[in-house]
Amino acid sequence: MNLRNATLAVHAAQHPAPDTGATTPSIHLASTFARNPDGDLPSRHLYSRISNPNRDQLEEALRLLEGGDDAAAFASGCAAITAVFQALKPGDRVVCNSDCYSGTREILNDLMRNWGLEIAFADLWNPDAWDSAIVPGTRLVWVETPSNPQMRITDIARLALHAHAMGAIVVCDGTFATPFLQTPLAQGADLVVHATTKYLSGHGDMVGGAVVAGSTVPELFARIRKIQVHAGAVPSPFDAWLTLRGIRTLPLRMKAHCANALEIAHRLESHPAVAAVHYPGLESHPGHELATRQMAGGFGGMLSFQTHGGEDMATRVAGACRLILRATSLGGLETLIEHRARIEGPSSPTPRDLLRLSVGVEDVEDLWDDLEQALD
Numbered sequence: 001m002n003l004r005n006a007t008l009a010v011h012a013a014q015h016p017a018p019d020t021g022a023t024t025p026s027i028h029l030a031s032t033f034a035r036n037p038d039g040d041l042p043s044r045h046l047y048s049r050i051s052n053p054n055r056d057q058l059e060e061a062l063r064l065l066e067g068g069d070d071a072a073a074f075a076s077g078c079a080a081i082t083a084v085f086q087a088l089k090p091g092d093r094v095v096c097n098s099d100c101y102s103g104t105r106e107i108l109n110d111l112m113r114n115w116g117l118e119i120a121f122a123d124l125w126n127p128d129a130w131d132s133a134i135v136p137g138t139r140l141v142w143v144e145t146p147s148n149p150q151m152r153i154t155d156i157a158r159l160a161l162h163a164h165a166m167g168a169i170v171v172c173d174g175t176f177a178t179p180f181l182q183t184p185l186a187q188g189a190d191l192v193v194h195a196t197t198k199y200l201s202g203h204g205d206m207v208g209g210a211v212v213a214g215s216t217v218p219e220l221f222a223r224i225r226k227i228q229v230h231a232g233a234v235p236s237p238f239d240a241w242l243t244l245r246g247i248r249t250l251p252l253r254m255k256a257h258c259a260n261a262l263e264i265a266h267r268l269e270s271h272p273a274v275a276a277v278h279y280p281g282l283e284s285h286p287g288h289e290l291a292t293r294q295m296a297g298g299f300g301g302m303l304s305f306q307t308h309g310g311e312d313m314a315t316r317v318a319g320a321c322r323l324i325l326r327a328t329s330l331g332g333l334e335t336l337i338e339h340r341a342r343i344e345g346p347s348s349p350t351p352r353d354l355l356r357l358s359v360g361v362e363d364v365e366d367l368w369d370d371l372e373q374a375l376d
């Protein structure tokens with residue numbers, strides 16, 4: 001059966017246990033697996049760094065949701081990102097979206113330059129920037145769409161055509177959109193990366209990551225699998241279990257996140273203290289039309305906005321929130337607000353008056369009451 005994503009979210013990798021009939025997965029905490037007298041293993045599992053039943057289930061679910069060939073789960077989103085870059089060779093050129101998760105920028109600048117990668121940043125949401133950035137010899141193009149924190153939208157299909165013609169592969173960090181709203185592999189990307197810490201697990205109670213591969217890069221993915229298994233930045237069985245449990249409600253949660261974020265974005269846009277709102281669901285957003293084509297079912301739960309009155313005013317607005325928590329991260333049930341430039345550090349290209357909101361699933365009227373009193 002060719003199941004749709006909302007059904008897959010509930011059923012993927014959920015098989016009643018053959019011995020007990022238990023309908024939800026057991027948590028296999030064992031680090032090692034006993035052999036039969038003949039030396040054979042009763043299942044394919046040998047040692048839990050190499051593979052574990054809970055990790056297998058999570059990887060199967062992620063592979064199915066993204067329509068991929070294979071998936072590897074990691075101990076964090078950053079471990080997944082690092083594994084992709086470590087699978088490259090010294091001298092390989094990487095072009096990364098200039099608006100991106102600040103950790104990706106730090107991994108590239110602080111770790112992967114020493115690995116010998118040649119690294120360039122470019123405004124990939126603007127096709128005019130492609131020719132000068134994606135030059136011959138480029139091995140990998142890293143895009144985030146929507147991007148963190150300025151919510152830029154990049155045309156994945158067009159970028160993939162362009163990059164492939166230059167001999168480069170395309171990796172999409174799909175954390176903001178989740179496979180429920182966007183499936184980059186179907187649009188031509190070669191790998192998708194997720195911080196499962198965020199929407200996939202969905203409850204702000206674990207840290208994890210994943211790489212999902214399409215059919216185009218089997219050798220590169222085999223190296224990523226080796227890095228997962230040998231370097232060992234793997235999720236615990238419990239974290240894999242929590243993520244799989246979170247995935248079951250992903251479609252429900254994403255609908256609520258999207259509806260709340262769209263409403264908040266509209267109201268912020270007409271508030272006099274707000275200078276700009278960045279949300280691809282707004283018609284005023286430069287990537288709105290593209291996002292409407294590229295994303296399905298909504299524009300996500302993340303938005304950012306700039307206040308009149310600079311950094312000082314932005315900090316005061318965040319400080320005046322009573323219900324909304326001042327915290328980094330995203331994708332949990334509760335709404336979070338963050339002064340993004342401050343957390344990104346001195347090299348941050350993010351405007352100083354920008355606040356990022358991870359819009360949760362609370363009653364939108366309570367969220368607006370809080371934001372309105374903070375802005376007033």
Ligand SMILES: *Cc1c(COP(=O)(O)O)cnc(C)c1O
Pocket residue numbers: 076077078079101103144148173175176194195196197198207208209330
């Ligand atoms: C949080 C995040 C990451 C990193 O994930 P961790 O689990 O914190 O390592 C990567 N990309 C994006 C877009 C993120 O929001």
